[in-house]
Amino acid sequence: MIAIKLAYKNLVGAGLRTWLNVSVLSFAFVLMIFYNGMIEGWNRQARNDTQDWEIGEGQYWEQSYDRYDPYTFQDAHKPVSEDIAAMIDRGELTPILVRQANMYPEGRMQSVLLKGVDPNQKILKLPTSDLNNVQNGYSAIIGRRMADDAGLKVGDKVLVRWRDKNGMFDAIDINIAAIFKTDVPSVENGQMYLDINVLQEMIGLPNQATLLVAGDNSSLSEIDGWNFKTTDFLLKEFDALIQSKKAGGMVMSGMLLLIALLAIFDTQVLSIFRRQKEIGTYIALGMTRSQVVGIFTVEGGAHSILAAIVGAAYGIPLFLWLDNIGLSFGSSSQDMGIAVADIIYPYYSIGMILSSLLLVVISATIVSYLPARKISKMRPTDALKGKLQ
Amino acid sequence: MSIIKINNLEKQFPVGDGFFTALSDINIEVKKGEFAGLIGPSGSGKTTLLNIIGSLDTPTKGTAEVMGKSIAELSYKQSAGLRNRHIGFIFQTYNLLPVYTVFENVEFSLLLQKMSAVERKKAVMQALEWVGLTDKVDSKPSMLSGGECQRVAIARAMVKRPEIVLADEPTANLDSENSHHILRTMKKLNKELGVTFVFSTHDEKVMQYLDRIIALEDGKVLRDETQEEFAVRKNSQIYKTK
Ligand SMILES: Nc1ncnc2c1ncn2[C@@H]1O[C@H](COP(=O)(O)OP(=O)(O)OP(=O)(O)O)[C@@H](O)[C@H]1O
Ligand SMILES: [Mg+2]
Numbered sequence: 001m002i003a004i005k006l007a008y009k010n011l012v013g014a015g016l017r018t019w020l021n022v023s024v025l026s027f028a029f030v031l032m033i034f035y036n037g038m039i040e041g042w043n044r045q046a047r048n049d050t051q052d053w054e055i056g057e058g059q060y061w062e063q064s065y066d067r068y069d070p071y072t073f074q075d076a077h078k079p080v081s082e083d084i085a086a087m088i089d090r091g092e093l094t095p096i097l098v099r100q101a102n103m104y105p106e107g108r109m110q111s112v113l114l115k116g117v118d119p120n121q122k123i124l125k126l127p128t129s130d131l132n133n134v135q136n137g138y139s140a141i142i143g144r145r146m147a148d149d150a151g152l153k154v155g156d157k158v159l160v161r162w163r164d165k166n167g168m169f170d171a172i173d174i175n176i177a178a179i180f181k182t183d184v185p186s187v188e189n190g191q192m193y194l195d196i197n198v199l200q201e202m203i204g205l206p207n208q209a210t211l212l213v214a215g216d217n218s219s220l221s222e223i224d225g226w227n228f229k230t231t232d233f234l235l236k237e238f239d240a241l242i243q244s245k246k247a248g249g250m251v252m253s254g255m256l257l258l259i260a261l262l263a264i265f266d267t268q269v270l271s272i273f274r275r276q277k278e279i280g281t282y283i284a285l286g287m288t289r290s291q292v293v294g295i296f297t298v299e300g301g302a303h304s305i306l307a308a309i310v311g312a313a314y315g316i317p318l319f320l321w322l323d324n325i326g327l328s329f330g331s332s333s334q335d336m337g338i339a340v341a342d343i344i345y346p347y348y349s350i351g352m353i354l355s356s357l358l359l360v361v362i363s364a365t366i367v368s369y370l371p372a373r374k375i376s377k378m379r380p381t382d383a384l385k386g387k388l389q
Numbered sequence: 390m391s392i393i394k395i396n397n398l399e400k401q402f403p404v405g406d407g408f409f410t411a412l413s414d415i416n417i418e419v420k421k422g423e424f425a426g427l428i429g430p431s432g433s434g435k436t437t438l439l440n441i442i443g444s445l446d447t448p449t450k451g452t453a454e455v456m457g458k459s460i461a462e463l464s465y466k467q468s469a470g471l472r473n474r475h476i477g478f479i480f481q482t483y484n485l486l487p488v489y490t491v492f493e494n495v496e497f498s499l500l501l502q503k504m505s506a507v508e509r510k511k512a513v514m515q516a517l518e519w520v521g522l523t524d525k526v527d528s529k530p531s532m533l534s535g536g537e538c539q540r541v542a543i544a545r546a547m548v549k550r551p552e553i554v555l556a557d558e559p560t561a562n563l564d565s566e567n568s569h570h571i572l573r574t575m576k577k578l579n580k581e582l583g584v585t586f587v588f589s590t591h592d593e594k595v596m597q598y599l600d601r602i603i604a605l606e607d608g609k610v611l612r613d614e615t616q617e618e619f620a621v622r623k624n625s626q627i628y629k630t631k
Contacts, residue, residue, distance in 0.1 A: 002500045006488075013488035281484040283499045284445060286473020287466050287544075380445045384480070 003291075007299035011306065014271070021267055021303050025360065026311035032253035032356045033315065037346035038327065039249060045341050046183075047235060047377035055234040056213040065210050071111075073100045074163070078225065091287070092218040093119035094221045095176035095209035097199050101162035103174075103192070105150040113191045114140075114162065116199030116209075125367040126187070131212065138198060138354060139177040143188025147179045154179055165204040172202070177384070183341045202275035257360065260307075261367045268300045268371040277353045278374055279380045280384030289376045297327040298366020304361040322346055369386035392552060392585050393442055397451035400437055400608075411437045412608045415451070419587060421552070426588035426595060429605035433587035439555045439604070442587065443476050444468040447584060455551045473501050477546025477584075483538040485530040485545075490518070492526040496545045501622035502549070516548035517541075519561035520574055536567030543571065547578060553585045560592050572598045 010019045051057070061067075078364055080088070087093045097116035102109050117124075119131040130141050143154065152158060152178055161171040164193070183189055200206050214220055224226060232239075254302035274280070282292045326343035375383075400412040406468055412434045419425055425502035427435040440446040441453050443459050453460045456475060461469065472478075485494050499509045517523045530538055537561060546554050556575070560568035576598055577585050588595060596602060602619045604612040614622070 006486075009488040213539075276487065277482070277484060279482075280445075281486070284472060284478040284480075284484075285471070286445065286469050286471075286501050289470040291469075381440045384445070 003200065003295045003298040004302070006295055007302040008041075010271075010299050011302055014267075017267060018303070020149065021260065021263045022306045022310055024263055025303055025307035025364065026180070026235055026315075027206065028253055028256035028260050029307055029311045029356060029360050030315040030318070032249075032359075033257055033353055034245065034319070034322075034346070035249035035253055036352050036356070037244050037319065037348040038344060039242060040343075040349065040352065041090065041347040042245075042344045044347055045344060046238065049161055049183045049341065050186070050235065051231060053182055054124065055231055056094075056123050056215055057216045057218055058155070058220055058283060059229045059234060059281055060212040060230050061225050062210050063225065065098070070100055071093050071112075073098050073108055073210070076210045077205055079208050081225075084223065087218070088118070090217070091122055093212040093213070094118050094123045095196060095367040096211050096213060097196050097203075097205070098210040099199060100162050101192075103150070104159040104161070105152055105156075109151060110161065111190065111234070114160070114199055114202075115191055115193050116196030119195050123213055124284045125182075126193060127178060127180045128182075128193065129219070131193070134175065134177045138194070139175045140177060140190050140192045140194045141178045141180060144179050144181045145253055146191065147176070148186045152176050152179075157373055159371050162202065168342060171201070194317065249384055257363065264300055264303050264364055265367040265371060268296065271299075272296060272371055276378070276383045280382075280386070282379050283380040284384065289378070289380075293369070293372045293375045296372035297365060297369040300372070301361065301365035303368075304364035307364075308357055309358065319348060347358075390421055391418040391458055392421045393417070393587070394454040395438075395442075395451070396454075396558045398438075398441070398448045398453055398539060399450035400434070400441065400446070401449045402539065406592050410608055411515075412441075412448075414609055416455045417603060417613070419608065421585055422579070422583045423601055423624055424586045424599055425601040425603060426599040427603050427605055428590055428596060429611070433589070433605040434608040435605055436557055437608075439513055439587065442553070444471050458517060463572065471499055476551060477549065477551040477625050478543050478555040479539070479546050479554060479559045481531070481558040481561045483535075484540045485538055485541055490523060490529055491529050491533070494530065494541055495548050498549050512548050512550075513544075514543035519547060520544045520579060530614050532533050534567075535562055536564075536570065539563060539567070540574065543574060543578075547582075547584070550582065551584060553587065553602055556589055557591070559588065560590070560595055565594060565605065568592065568594050 031071060047098045054138065062076045064072050066072045069272045084093065084095075088095060095118060097118075099114040099116075101112050101114050104110070107246065117126065117128045117131075119128045123130055125216050127141065131139060142150075150158070155174045157173040158176065159171060161169055164170055174194070182187075194202075196209070200208060211225075212226065279292055282295070283289060287295075323345060326345045327341050392588055395417045396417050398412060398588060401408040401410050403409075403572075408611060409460065411559075419484065429435055432495060437446070441460060442455060444455065444463060447461045458467075458471065460468070461502075463508040469618065481551055486497065489497070492513055495513045496509055499512060504512070512524065514526075517526060520543050521545065523563065525537065525541075530541065534542065542559075546556075554575070560571060560611055578584055586600065590596065596619070599603065600616050602614055602616065603610060604614075
């Protein structure tokens, strides 16, 4: 207790130097929490969005289907059994038929993935119902970035060429019925959504599907002849990206923390050198040398407590404010190829804040202890003379 | 009953490849309640001897016993305990803690003793009364004069009611008036509380207050005499030189 009181008095008494150290440390602390909060907020939003738009509660893949291998697409389809059809009717599943094709916007060739979806499905956020109110036969909806890339507008027609079930080429003009806006690039890049019945007819595969997306009310039980893929599996790449972003953030706040720790270390070395007489006096008054080491360690470590208080003083209002307005990453972030909402709302968990705090306190205490150890090797008579080194 | 007992003490400091003998052949006994001083030229070993008595240092040879305990045989913890409870230090440069108020400076050793706050306050106020500084309890050392600082230091040394107070050149930084004030205060505490005082000094003003004067020269005891013997010898020297 005496050490804490003394530490506080000495720190505050040291004035500017203390506050400089404390501000750098608090900045590291706030940045650490902020960055982690941003990533976590992004993580949560992006996971939700990707689930809502693309993967639902999981997917059943036709056995040969592999979304990472376009060569599997040609043969990845199988009839929808009566059991499955019943589940589709109950809204537990929605079928998607996938077909590789080429399109020719303004005469340029561009590969495109045709996806047949049920216009009446409610599982995915895709505005598939836009496929319902079309008059002239072959219509599709596409995402906004896809539309921009291909230079397509609503009402445009684009020539699409594909192979039917026998491998024969066929081509037709497809009408762009609607353009939708989404934060999930993987649901629109190079993709075109058609009514599944239309696509089945185009390929000659009536009642067949490549994959089935599970909805909220699905039991997620095994279905014979289909491979169930969990959301974790389907978000694997995304999780890896989040992990790497987190590591990047750690490096950044770690550097800042390191600077702050160096400053504290330096302050400690200097203050132990300058305050030898004080150290000698403590010993003359009856402290053991290890108690004096304790005083100096607590004093250095207390930088982190002040940093937490100062950090909280400007961090909490800042975080609350950010939580209200969210943070915009602008449209450039859309090139990342991964779901990024226009506005990200950071997410702060108690665990994350506490572990950041703990990290800062422990590391500040360690760098304070290291130079303070020297005191235990000092001879009190030399310390009192203040003439060491 | 002797409270300090020094037998054939020798103190060497390593210097370069060899040793420097700062004290040798020291035999001194100090009784409880004495008001004694070590005098001698600079470098004669006064501070070194006081440090050993205060258990801040240990003898190279011989023994130094303080309150019946041999300094060389105390553990770190025991010697810290001895200083905390039984020995008060007063330094030439006061050595007050700059961030603490007068009250807190005086209170410090009591905090190490885990005394209750009420008792501490009583003891601190009593000690400040002895030195006449009850009106400065909340001042910081930087706001005090040198004389006042040294009085705070005396209060800090006295607050724990020690058996021994060791004062290393306590008046060296003070003017004559303050020096006399401080010495009168210490003399009074010595009489009233029976605390043993051991000084080191070059200061003539201090010498006239001492009951016993031990002169060191080159690390050896040159003379060990009472105030009366000292005064007589001084007078005769003055007489002779005239
Ligand atoms: N740690 C040390 N290492 C080497 N020599 C030392 C050490 N401490 C003291 N000495 C030497 O021992 C001798 C006695 O020193 P001490 O400080 O006891 O003298 P002093 O009588 O107190 O002098 P002053 O009146 O100047 O304070 C001096 O010559 C000093 O140089
Ligand atoms: Mg000296």
